[in-house]
Amino acid sequence: MGIAENYKEIRQRIEEACKRVSRDTKDVELIAVSKTRPVSEIEIARSLSMESFGENRVNELRKKMEEISVSWHFIGHLQTNKVKYIVGKVALIHSLDSIRLAEEISRCSMKKSLVSDVLIEVNVAEEESKFGIRTNELESFIREVSQYEGLRIRGLMTVAPYTENGEENRPYFRELKKIMVDLNNKNIDNINMNVLSMGMTGDYEVAIEEGATLIRIGTGIFGSRIVD
Numbered sequence: 001m002g003i004a005e006n007y008k009e010i011r012q013r014i015e016e017a018c019k020r021v022s023r024d025t026k027d028v029e030l031i032a033v034s035k036t037r038p039v040s041e042i043e044i045a046r047s048l049s050m051e052s053f054g055e056n057r058v059n060e061l062r063k064k065m066e067e068i069s070v071s072w073h074f075i076g077h078l079q080t081n082k083v084k085y086i087v088g089k090v091a092l093i094h095s096l097d098s099i100r101l102a103e104e105i106s107r108c109s110m111k112k113s114l115v116s117d118v119l120i121e122v123n124v125a126e127e128e129s130k131f132g133i134r135t136n137e138l139e140s141f142i143r144e145v146s147q148y149e150g151l152r153i154r155g156l157m158t159v160a161p162y163t164e165n166g167e168e169n170r171p172y173f174r175e176l177k178k179i180m181v182d183l184n185n186k187n188i189d190n191i192n193m194n195v196l197s198m199g200m201t202g203d204y205e206v207a208i209e210e211g212a213t214l215i216r217i218g219t220g221i222f223g224s225r226i227v228d
């Protein structure tokens with residue numbers, strides 16, 4: 001199947017998932033994850049009215065940014081020495097996972113007189129191999145990061161365990177939503193989150209049912225990646 005057919009099917013499934021839980025499809029934004037895919041395919045996706053694209057490597061993103069202008073989302077692990085290349089150029093950084101990184105995003109943003117929107121990556125499933133703040137450390141992390149100028153915490157993101165049965169990840173999505181609501185209720189200065197980035201090709205329908213506002217879909221749109 002091609003990108004157009006894939007996209008049509010995904011739109012339909014998004015609509016059905018929203019309907020099941022009485023959500024408005026306008027409240028769920030699709031991020032087309034274009035990592036490893038050529039700019040020509042991004043152009044096709046854009047012509048089908050996809051607007052936001054996710055990349056997980058700074059070097060690859062920088063190359064693509066020179067060739068095509070779309071709304072970019074940075075979704076991968078971000079090294080502090082590469083922050084300067086993306087601040088001011090991406091709509092959202094999904095993967096804040098350390099104080100050092102927050103410091104650098106803050107420093108680069110203030111230097112450019114702007115405020116960067118970021119999500120905190122949470123390792124809800126507590127997988128050893130994954131980046132992200134553990135849930136038991138999240139509140140103190142947020143309290144510390146909330147002090148920084150030049151960045152605005154918009155919400156939370158998680159990469160759930162790989163699965164072909166999205167149902168298996170429902171408890172993690174539900175927990176992340178609950179964590180966000182609980183943190184908002186603590187009335188921490190500067191913290192009022194409403195973005196939940198969760199759900200990928202294998203589990204986005206479940207994520208939508210549990211409150212995702214951003215879903216990140218790669219293979220479901222572009223087909224399987226040759227290199228990853």
Ligand SMILES: *Cc1c(COP(=O)(O)O)cnc(C)c1O
Pocket residue numbers: 033035056075076159200201202216217218219220
């Ligand atoms: C690759 C990637 C995705 C997309 O994964 P698919 O299973 O291909 O949809 C989503 N989020 C992150 C952080 C990724 O690295």
